[in-house]
Amino acid sequence: MAHDHEARGYDDKKADYLKRLRRIEGQARGLQRMVEEDQYCIDILTQVSAMTKALQSVSLGLLDDHLSHCVVDAARAGGAESEAKIREASDAIARLVRS
Secondary structure, eight states: OOOOOOOOTTGGGHHHHHHHHHHHHHHHHHHHHHHHTTOOHHHHHHHHHHHHHHHHHHHHHHHHHIIIIIIHHHHHHOHHHHHHHHHHHHHHHHHHHHO
16 A cells, blocks of 8 residues: 555654564564474463464554544545545454454
């Protein structure tokens, strides 16, 4: 998707999101190591669950930022941009619910 380079809703939280994503990246490497080392299935599943929750937390934070910044700004502007941003947000919510 091509989007212009305007300020993003998460700009003020970017460092926090990057820190959290780096932690998740470390969790993924840990999971790989657990499988390589033939760790117990339930222990691996517990870590998968923790990683999934961490990703969901980032997703919900980004969604909240998008709604409170991008969608609100578009709604104020009105017209086709408003409808497009609302549809985009609805589609994102649907993807999160299905995941």
